[in-house]
Each structure stands twice: as C-alpha cells, then as structure tokens.
Amino acid sequence: MEQIKININNSSYQTAIVILNWNGLADTMECLESIQQYCIAENFFIVLVDNNSSQAIEPLIERKWAIPVLILKNHENSGFAEGNNIGTRLAMEYKPEYVLLLNNDTVLLDNVLAKMTSTLQKYPDVGVVGAVNYYFSNPEEVWQAGAHVSVKTGNIKLAEVDPAQEITMVEYVPGSSIMFRAFLADKVGLLDPNFFAYSEELDFCLRVKKENYGVVFIPDARILHKVGKSSPMAAKEYLRLRNKFYLFKRHSTPADFIKISIKETAKAFAKAGIQLVKKGTFVYYTAIYDAIVDYKHGRFGKGKFEKFLKLK
Template identity: 35%
Template sequence: MSIGFINIKILLLLSMENKKNFFILIVNWNGYDDTVECLNSLNNLSAEEFQTIVVDNGSSVDSYLLLKKNFPNIKIFRSETNLGFSGGNNLGIKLALQNKADYILLLNNDTVVEPNFISQLLRVFELDENTGIASPKINYYDSPDIVWSAGGRISKIRGSGFALGNIKSDSISEEIKEVSFVSGCCMLIKKEVFDKVGFLDDDFFLYLEDTDFCIRVRDAGFKIFVANKSVIYHKVSKSTIKLEKPVSLYYTTRNRLLLVRKHFKAYLPVTFIYIALTMSLKSLYWIFVGKRNNGKAVFHAIKDFLRNKKGKIDEKTYGKL
C-alpha cells in the first residue's frame, strides 16, 4: 500500500469524524402554504447536508396529510394537540437529538431564506468556540430591505427582549455582533447548549420562551451572536394572526411577569406596577374604541400570574378570548 493512498485514507477518516449532523426544525400550525414556501426555499441552500424535521402542531388533519403527501423525503411528525411554540419545538428538538444532532436550527414556518444563510451562521461557531446560539438578520418579507430583528437586549423592568429593527438592512455595518437576545424566529443552536441548559420552557407556551432561553444560555456561559451576512425574510405576525389579539395580549402580559419572577425577582414589584399601570391606561382606550376583550385578556393574565397559572390558557374557564 502506497504512502499516498494511506494519507488519502487518513484525510477521509478525519473528514468523516468532523462531519456534523445538522437538523432544521420547522413547526407548522395550520400554516400549510407558508410551510411549503419555507421548505421550498431550503432547497436552494448552499450549505453542508442537513435533515429537515417538520412538527405538525395539532393542525387540521388535511394540512398534515398534504405535507406528508407532498414532502415524502422529509421527517414529518404530528402532535394531536397544539403544544404551543415551546412544546412544538421541544418535540422536534428531542427527535433531532435522538438522531445524533450536533446543530439544530429552529426556523419559523412563515419565513424564506437566502441560499448562504446557514454557512454564514456556522462561521460564527468556528470563530468563537463559546458560541451557543447564532441568529441571522431577519428582514421583513414584504419589505426585504428593512430589518425586522437583528438581535438586541433584555429589559429587566419591562420583562421583555427588544431587538434592533425597522432600519435599512444595509445600514448595519457589523458582520457579527454579540447580543443578549435573539428572536426564536430563527436560532442555530449547538447540541451542548441543550445538554447544559435544557429545552424551551413549556410554562410560557407562546411568547417570551425565546427570551427566557437566551437568558439561560448566557447564564450557562455561552455567547449569542447575530451574523448580519446571514439573511432570512419573515412574514411578521402571520404565524399568530389566527389567534385573536386578546389571546396574544394574554400571553405577552402574563409571560413578561413570569420571566421577571423567574430571572430578575428583585425587579418584580417595579415590573408589576409598570405593567399594571400601562395596561390599565390601554384598557381605558380599548373600552373607548369597543375592544373590551383586550382589557379582559390583560385582567385574566395578571390574575393567572398571581395564581401561578402557567402554560396554555384554560379556555373552558375564560371562554375564547
């Protein structure tokens, strides 16, 4: 056997050892058309091989069957009930980890991607070994030159993450920027993060679970970066447009309080007063414009927080907000 052949064999073995298992996870909830457009955009990726998992999160049976029929080469799993953003993603994350995933990309179904967006995200992990999450610059689908979210900071008093957005996409000069918060719309996460931090918190069900996760990731010693050369486009709010606005108000109000109590307990009295006052003023406005259900949702959210109720709203108790 020649020396040259031995060297080639060694290089092949090293290449196989360094190959990473890469999974893309998409949660679908009655969003068949959006999910199809998202999956089709992934066909153009100029990145290393990946596997796609779609979790159908309690959609109508027709939506699920159409996905199964039209995408036979994609792993599609179904939950009989809506597990929320956190629960649906957790189901997919566990499936990916069972299949030896090294990296898992959480991607909203109402997005489309640029062909090089994954390769730009992976560069971040190569540049800093302490990277836990890398996120792209997320622009508006309908206004592709305007940024919706490019990472940001977390306000302890207001109990929420605030992202840089509503600016021209080309006005951001930094190629890579460390941040304390990125949107769950798109997160590339390495396996070690889940080993150390765990999964998304089901207590939130919908909204703020990404903020909570970012806090825990940074507390565990990992870094979070936005790669501004990685770009995707988001149909903002389309994934939750099926929920009436009062439902969104319920979850955001309650979960902001949950977040502060969980991570910044010393700020809770100030946060509670801030939210109670601002929402009371908004409720007066909602009464004036005939949107009483918005105020009702906020009232139930604060009451449920005080009663330590978490997870999915109990529609049997409150009716459909």
C-alpha cells in the same frame, strides 16, 4: 405520535432544523422550498412537527422533496415552546452539533444555514446565533434581529443592524430563527413549556448567557418573516403579560420584579384603552385580569389562550 420519513438516510447530521406547523401549510411549503433552494448542499435534516393542525398536510407529504424531512404528527397543540421541544428531542436522536428552530412563516434569502454554522465554528464562546428578520411584505425593512435586555428595569431595546459588523452581541434573538449548540439542550434545558408562546426564546437566551455563552445575530444572514399572521391580539396580550411576570420573576431580583410588573401592567392597560376606543371592546381588560390571576395561581402553559382565540 406518527412519524413520516422523507429522504432520511443518515444516522447523524451536522444540523437539525426544527419547524413547527399549525394550520399553515402554504407557509410551511414555501419555507421548505427556500431551504431546498439554498441549503441543499449542507449536512442537515428537517424535523417538521405538525402541532395537531385541522388542515390536512398530505400535499406536503406527497411533494417530491430533494431534502431530508422527518414529519412528526402531534396529536395535540402543544404550543410553540413544547412543540419545538418535541421536535428537538427527536432531532437529538440523530446526534446533531447544531439545532436551528425556524418559524414556518419565514423564507430564506440565501444559505443562512451555512452562515450560522460557520459562525458557531469560528466563535467557540458563542452558544446561540440568529438571523436578521425582514418583513415579508416589505423586504427592505427590518422587523427584528435581536435585542438588548435589562433584567433590572425590564427594558427591551431592539438592536440596530450594522452590515459592517460580522456578528452583533445581544441578550436575545427572536425564536423565528435561533440556532444553538446541541449540547446546550442538556446544559440549560429546552424552551420552557410554561410560556406556551411569547418570551420563551428570551428566557432560553438568558439561561445560555448565565452559562457564559454568547448570544449573537449575523447581520449578513437575512430571512423574510410573515409577521403578524397568528392569533388575535387579545390572546397575544394575555400570554405576553402573564409570561412577562413569569420571565422576570425568574431572572430579576424581587425588588426589580415588583417594579417591572407594575410597569408591564400599566403598559397592558394603555394598550387595552386604545383597543377600547378603536374597537369598543373590553376583552383586552379581561385578558389583563386573567393574565394576572393565572400568574398568581401558577396556571401556565396554554392557560386561557383558547378562550381569547374565540373572543374578538
């Protein structure tokens, strides 16, 4: 994989920011610009993994950045999970204390990096911190900050954001802005590439909590997130259902897993019915069928993702 170094002058940095780009050059540029605007005084560098985009990234390379950026050109689309893992493994060569996985379709509103690192320094029992994600299209509305998750029922309830709290304990923070202590990569492993995309950050956070490290979000750390700009819904539903089976099989008891699987399948059928009425298409039922079959036969990773990208 080809590496391009921009302002990489140190052998080590306190924080590595891993950003994944896949045909989102304009978003990635805006994300980097916000980091440069607010975090330039921090001891960090960026590992930007281009996940085999068909869109040329030369404008990004040619830009006169004032921040250290290490660009890695991946020769295949490894998915969200493994794409971030590739960037994290490279980042580890620079001995960071902290790693921040940041979506390329996010924009910082202030020095979120300093707020995250200071929280980890203040609370040694916390292993993962996240920011509050606000809709880019509506900066006053919270999209997601974290969630309370039950591995017994499969229920996932979004946590409320209380500005009066310094930190909020949760089971999960969204992978769009998740910082963890670098040594946890060795202790619990990286994101599981079997997920490809969706639920991988929840799985990671649950593994961190099993090692008795807390997962929190910081109400005062705010970013904007351009939610909903990725794959068509059928492709998402295929991955989401298959991955929910995989997730709760790992973290729930056998009896609870059966109940959760039935509930998640029923929810997927309800969504498919709505899409049938709205769009007159059966593709969402096909996505459910393939999700169940692929899970049963252990076909994980990318699976049928690209098939559903082509189906509307």
